[in-house]
Amino acid sequence: MLRTINLTKKYGTHTALNNLNLSVQAGEIFCLLGANGAGKTTTINLFMNFIQATSGQVFINDLEVAQQAQATKKHLAYIPENLNLYGNLTGLENLQFFAGLGGEKPKKEVASQLLKSVGLQSEAINKRVKQYSKGMRQKVGIAIAKAKQADNLLLDEPTSGLDPQASNDFAQLLREMRENKVAILMATHDLFRAKETGTHIGIMKEGDLVHTLKSDEIKLNELEQLYLETMKTESHATANN
Amino acid sequence: MLLLIIKKEILAALRNVRLQIAGIFLIALMLVAVLLGRQGQQLIHKEREKAQSAMYDIWVNQGMKHPHSAAHFGQFAFKPKPVLSFLDVGLDNYTGTSVFLEAHKQNEILFSAAQDSNAMIRFGEMTMALVLQILLPLLIIFLTFNIFSKEREEGTLKLIYAQGLSMRQLFMAKVWATYVMVLAIFIPVICIAYFLLDYQSVSMDPNIGLKFIGLTITYALYFLVFVLLSVLISAFAKKSSISLLSLLGLWIVACIILPKATANLADKAYPTPSQFEFRNTIREKVKNGIDGHNPRDERLNALKQKVLDQYEVSSVEELPVNWSGIAMQAGEEYTDKIYDREFTRVENIFKKQNRLSEWVGFINPYLAIRHLSMAFAGTDFDHHTAFARAAENYRRAFVKKMNKDMELNHTPGIAYGDYNVGKEMWSSIKPFAYQLPDLTSILSKQWRSVAALVTWLLGLFFIASIFSNSISKI
Numbered sequence: 001m002l003r004t005i006n007l008t009k010k011y012g013t014h015t016a017l018n019n020l021n022l023s024v025q026a027g028e029i030f031c032l033l034g035a036n037g038a039g040k041t042t043t044i045n046l047f048m049n050f051i052q053a054t055s056g057q058v059f060i061n062d063l064e065v066a067q068q069a070q071a072t073k074k075h076l077a078y079i080p081e082n083l084n085l086y087g088n089l090t091g092l093e094n095l096q097f098f099a100g101l102g103g104e105k106p107k108k109e110v111a112s113q114l115l116k117s118v119g120l121q122s123e124a125i126n127k128r129v130k131q132y133s134k135g136m137r138q139k140v141g142i143a144i145a146k147a148k149q150a151d152n153l154l155l156d157e158p159t160s161g162l163d164p165q166a167s168n169d170f171a172q173l174l175r176e177m178r179e180n181k182v183a184i185l186m187a188t189h190d191l192f193r194a195k196e197t198g199t200h201i202g203i204m205k206e207g208d209l210v211h212t213l214k215s216d217e218i219k220l221n222e223l224e225q226l227y228l229e230t231m232k233t234e235s236h237a238t239a240n241n
Numbered sequence: 242m243l244l245l246i247i248k249k250e251i252l253a254a255l256r257n258v259r260l261q262i263a264g265i266f267l268i269a270l271m272l273v274a275v276l277l278g279r280q281g282q283q284l285i286h287k288e289r290e291k292a293q294s295a296m297y298d299i300w301v302n303q304g305m306k307h308p309h310s311a312a313h314f315g316q317f318a319f320k321p322k323p324v325l326s327f328l329d330v331g332l333d334n335y336t337g338t339s340v341f342l343e344a345h346k347q348n349e350i351l352f353s354a355a356q357d358s359n360a361m362i363r364f365g366e367m368t369m370a371l372v373l374q375i376l377l378p379l380l381i382i383f384l385t386f387n388i389f390s391k392e393r394e395e396g397t398l399k400l401i402y403a404q405g406l407s408m409r410q411l412f413m414a415k416v417w418a419t420y421v422m423v424l425a426i427f428i429p430v431i432c433i434a435y436f437l438l439d440y441q442s443v444s445m446d447p448n449i450g451l452k453f454i455g456l457t458i459t460y461a462l463y464f465l466v467f468v469l470l471s472v473l474i475s476a477f478a479k480k481s482s483i484s485l486l487s488l489l490g491l492w493i494v495a496c497i498i499l500p501k502a503t504a505n506l507a508d509k510a511y512p513t514p515s516q517f518e519f520r521n522t523i524r525e526k527v528k529n530g531i532d533g534h535n536p537r538d539e540r541l542n543a544l545k546q547k548v549l550d551q552y553e554v555s556s557v558e559e560l561p562v563n564w565s566g567i568a569m570q571a572g573e574e575y576t577d578k579i580y581d582r583e584f585t586r587v588e589n590i591f592k593k594q595n596r597l598s599e600w601v602g603f604i605n606p607y608l609a610i611r612h613l614s615m616a617f618a619g620t621d622f623d624h625h626t627a628f629a630r631a632a633e634n635y636r637r638a639f640v641k642k643m644n645k646d647m648e649l650n651h652t653p654g655i656a657y658g659d660y661n662v663g664k665e666m667w668s669s670i671k672p673f674a675y676q677l678p679d680l681t682s683i684l685s686k687q688w689r690s691v692a693a694l695v696t697w698l699l700g701l702f703f704i705a706s707i708f709s710n711s712i713s714k715i
């Protein structure tokens with residue numbers, strides 16, 4: 001379970017995240033939507049303890065991140081936006097390495113099977129990652145996350161730059177993980193993917209979580225309308241300033 | 242986990258063509274330096290041994306003559322080439338190789354390699370020490386400059402951290418991974434060097450095995466200092482380009498600018514007299530006395546009176562011993578006293594210069610390793626003065642023996658040309674044999690450099706343990 005209480009992050013006078021209260025339960029996919037600088041990545045970074053909160057608390061399975069940063073990592077898998085991996089290592093070696101850091105290094109056969117299960121072609125498994133497309137690297141990232149068998153997953157713009165097929169495959173994998181009771185928090189710009197994959201959707205604007213919705217209670221065109229209106233308000237607010 | 246990271250770093254480096262080429266180039270360079278150095282060391286050592294033996298033969302076979310003439314005929318002392326000098330030639334190219342030993346005079350040690358070489362020797366000979374002290378740190382820089390920053394730029398640092406590894410654990414893992422790679426280059430070559438040691442010359446170089454181990458350990462510590470420093474800079478640099486520029490800047494300052502600046506500073510702080518001044522001071526003091534109030538004539542008259550009183554005679558002609566022999570030995574001893582004072586004075590100036598450079602080792606680890614490397618190899622200033630003192634002691638002993646023979650056996654009344662001795666006398670003087678200082682003596686003189694290197698290591702580990710957890714992941 002992922003949870004924040006009154007979470008705020010300020011950079012000098014600029015408020016990147018303002019009083020965020022968020023909760024993602026096991027089996028939920030919470031998609032954070034918003035323009036660049038809305039606070040989506042800041043939220044993910046605070047969950048990951050990459051940065052320190054100005055005030056408020058972040059919890060992963062009831063463990064407070066600021067107090068028990070290392071312990072929370074056992075319950076957490078993460079896929080960053082630009083996952084480059086190690087170009088000189090193969091997909092298999094990358095998976096074995098990262099999975100090994102997270103716990104037990106999987107055997108070759110197990111790791112190969114895992115890579116195949118996320119849709120990586122057999123002939124690519126032993127190729128060096130520098131020859132991979134972004135979609136293929138992202139699949140290795142998912143395999144790394146799956147290998148960890150964590151009950152929470154954080155995704156920062158995971159589908160940016162993926163072709164529609166790869167994006168669809170990715171969504172399918174997320175749904176599988178949701179069925180396995182993983183709590184997923186995903187920052188994305190992709191309204192369609194958020195509506196189609198997420199169980200909950202949050203719209204962020206200038207550090208505030210403005211709307212929280214259940215995805216099955218809103219249609220895609222309504223979501224788009226709401227999103228655009230929210231962004232427009234933002235524009236007006238900026239203009240008024 | 243540590244092993245996993247070490248394995249991954251090595252695998253990634255082995256698959257990096259640029260690093261492969263740099264590593265192979267460096268190994269080849271070290272092998273060439275070791276093989277050529279060893280060949281050169283053996284050749285020079287044999288040449289000097291041969292020359293020493295030939296000169297002694299000439300001494301023994303000089304024929305019948307007066308002992309004082311033999312003292313002027315003189316002998317040569319050749320500086321043996323230390324066994325480990327093939328690893329670090331040190332000051333050997335600039336200090337002389339042999340000295341002519343004769344009565345009344347303390348000659349300079351002449352014929353340095355630099356005298357016979359072109360200006361290129363100023364840039365340093367291609368030795369193992371040059372590769373290890375200057376070029377291997379460059380490889381360390383290329384191995385480490387982006388070891389953190391690239392991970393940060395490519396997002397893998399976040400992923401590693403997400404797996405539950407602390408930045409401190411990752412920092413140490415990267416340090417040991419780099420260190421293993423450096424040792425993988427260094428150890429095989431140093432092992433080859435060990436098997437190439439010239440065991441025929443070991444007799445003149447005590448504790449050679451321990452000195453070799455000391456040299457190896459010292460270099461291993463030096464590399465660890467460089468690895469820690471480089472990984473630290475990479476960890477805190479925002480970009481790989483900044484890290485590379487910072488490290489290269491540091492390398493230039495540490496290996497090129499600071500050593501020159503330190504040498505200049507030492508020379509300005511403790512100026513050394515010229516050879517002419519040194520000789521002139523001795524000449525003046527011999528002539529006028531140490532304090533300027535005891536000229537040679539007065540000293541000689543006082544000695545004569547003392548000898549006459551001792552034998553209860555009124556003139557030197559009545560003495561049962563040869564007055565000239567006594568006077569010459571007294572003159573020798575007085576000159577020796579002045580020479581020792583002046584030599585020690587100049588030696589102390591050089592020592593102060595060296596000490597200053599050793600203290601700078603606390604700022605610049607390159608200077609610490611340079612001093613230690615030369616000391617273990619037997620090519621530093623202390624080894625040179627040890628040879629100079631050994632040669633001078635030998636000169637004094639054989640001149641004294643000549644003077645004593647003259648005093649006791651060249652009885653008054655016999656003309657100078659009528660008293661001659663031969664081979665038996667010359668053979669009674671044993672050939673010049675010199676042993677290099679042992680390990681204890683080296684370590685007692687080099688404690689500052691050892692302390693500097695250890696301080697660097699402890700300091701860097703301390704800094705790493707405090708700050709490594711605050712390494713930025715994004």
